[in-house]
Amino acid sequence: MKNCLVVDDSKVIRKVARHILESLNISVSEACDGRDALNQCESASHDVVLLDWNMPVMNGMEFLQQLTATKAAASRPKVIFCTTENGLGHIKAALDAGADEYVMKPFDRDTLESKLQIVGVI
Amino acid sequence: MTGSRQSGAIRMIAALLEARTGQVLSENRMWRLETSLKPLMRANSLRSLEDLVARLADQGGGPLANDVVNALLNNESSFFRDHHVFQMLATQILPHIAQTRKEKSLRIWSAGCSTGQEAYSLAMTLRKQADLWKGWQISILATDISSSVVERAQAGLFSQIDVQRGLAVNDLLRWFEPAGDTWRISQELRHMIDFRVDNLFEPQAPSGSYDLVMCRNVQFYFSAEMRRKVFGCLARHSAPGGYLILGAGETVIGQTIDFTASMQFRGIYERVRPKEDASSVKAA
Numbered sequence: 001m002k003n004c005l006v007v008d009d010s011k012v013i014r015k016v017a018r019h020i021l022e023s024l025n026i027s028v029s030e031a032c033d034g035r036d037a038l039n040q041c042e043s044a045s046h047d048v049v050l051l052d053w054n055m056p057v058m059n060g061m062e063f064l065q066q067l068t069a070t071k072a073a074a075s076r077p078k079v080i081f082c083t084t085e086n087g088l089g090h091i092k093a094a095l096d097a098g099a100d101e102y103v104m105k106p107f108d109r110d111t112l113e114s115k116l117q118i119v120g121v122i
Numbered sequence: 123m124t125g126s127r128q129s130g131a132i133r134m135i136a137a138l139l140e141a142r143t144g145q146v147l148s149e150n151r152m153w154r155l156e157t158s159l160k161p162l163m164r165a166n167s168l169r170s171l172e173d174l175v176a177r178l179a180d181q182g183g184g185p186l187a188n189d190v191v192n193a194l195l196n197n198e199s200s201f202f203r204d205h206h207v208f209q210m211l212a213t214q215i216l217p218h219i220a221q222t223r224k225e226k227s228l229r230i231w232s233a234g235c236s237t238g239q240e241a242y243s244l245a246m247t248l249r250k251q252a253d254l255w256k257g258w259q260i261s262i263l264a265t266d267i268s269s270s271v272v273e274r275a276q277a278g279l280f281s282q283i284d285v286q287r288g289l290a291v292n293d294l295l296r297w298f299e300p301a302g303d304t305w306r307i308s309q310e311l312r313h314m315i316d317f318r319v320d321n322l323f324e325p326q327a328p329s330g331s332y333d334l335v336m337c338r339n340v341q342f343y344f345s346a347e348m349r350r351k352v353f354g355c356l357a358r359h360s361a362p363g364g365y366l367i368l369g370a371g372e373t374v375i376g377q378t379i380d381f382t383a384s385m386q387f388r389g390i391y392e393r394v395r396p397k398e399d400a401s402s403v404k405a406a
Contacts, residue, residue: 086282087300088300091291091295095295102291102294103286104286107286111286111287114286114287114288
């Protein structure tokens with residue numbers, strides 16, 4: 001079974017994402033900020049990270065920069081940004097930093113499912 | 123309104139839909155008909171389906187009848203719908219066509235194109251294979267019975283939800299630009315596609331034969347008789363050996379002998395070659 005780390009400071013978003021991911025037969029772990037997510041990535045391996053941008057303690061971009069600095073592309077999880085930052089500048093910056101896909105909130109099951117297909121997780 | 127008067131109105135509206143499009147309303151859709159028509163009824167200050175039928179009778183067709191038909195059609199679509207189908211197209215079927223066709227001409231028909239995502243997905247796929255199609259004459263015809271969805275397809279404007287369903291973010295960046303709350307697809311792709319309002323049983327838009335026909339998630343709205351007509355039409359406009367792609371739950375089995383399951387591409391159908399054509403291929 002594939003697994004996904006959902007990184008978001010909103011409990012509601014984490015719950016919605018968990019509901020969708022579990023319905024797609026993907027197991028879910030949760031982190032409430034980038035620091036928490038980095039710690040979890042050190043102790044466990046994930047197939048994909050669903051990553052919010054704006055979070056306290058450590059934001060999504062900082063998390064991604066640290067992840068790419070410490071893990072080679074082949075050994076790190078796929079990263080899908082999932083954020084309300086919907087401008088072209090943010091999308092390009094996320095891809096330049098190493099994100100694999102980008103979801104603009106609000107999102108639904110079909111969107112998430114298709115993005116997971118695109119990055120090859122399902 | 124009494125139940126019988128309401129069901130009479132529903133039957134008349136269902137008959138209008140069938141006469142205009144060939145689509146048969148299932149029992150399930152029939153009872154959701156009022157919900158589908160509510161915005162239209164409100165816009166025309168009509169309180170009930172019976173009032174709507176009376177107005178339609180007064181006007182004898184015209185714009186209101188078109189609006190009713192448009193409101194009842196299921197226009198669900200998404201970019202690269204059924205991911206594996208487009209993967210097979212990109213990696214197997216299109217390269218096979220490019221390698222085996224004598225003439226450098228590729229003709230594709232997206233039959234029942236809805237708001238255009240299928241045709242645009244094809245256009246993106248072909249553009250990404252620029253080297254493969256260098257020097258080829260490529261044409262994409264996209265037709266739908268609903269004038270409102272064809273207008274939307276031609277405009278090439280898609281909501282934020284639309285551009286995320288099935289579309290990779292790199293394709294979004296390459297082919298779209300923000301336009302207010304929506305995203306506009308590039309002129310380059312819009313110019314590749316000829317969008318037309320047309321039906322599938324006596325179509326006027328297709329001319330000659332097509333190497334690839336995509337007619338997905340359309341057949342199950344038709345009666346058995348109408349499906350035979352539609353398959354007849356698709357066969358008339360398919361090149362010998364041309365490919366037909368149907369929706370996931372659709373098949374040619376028991377519907378037509380003009381298409382057969384492809385031995386090479388799983389889930390894809392091929393136009394049966396006329397006998398003399400088949401023998402000439404064998405001889406060659």
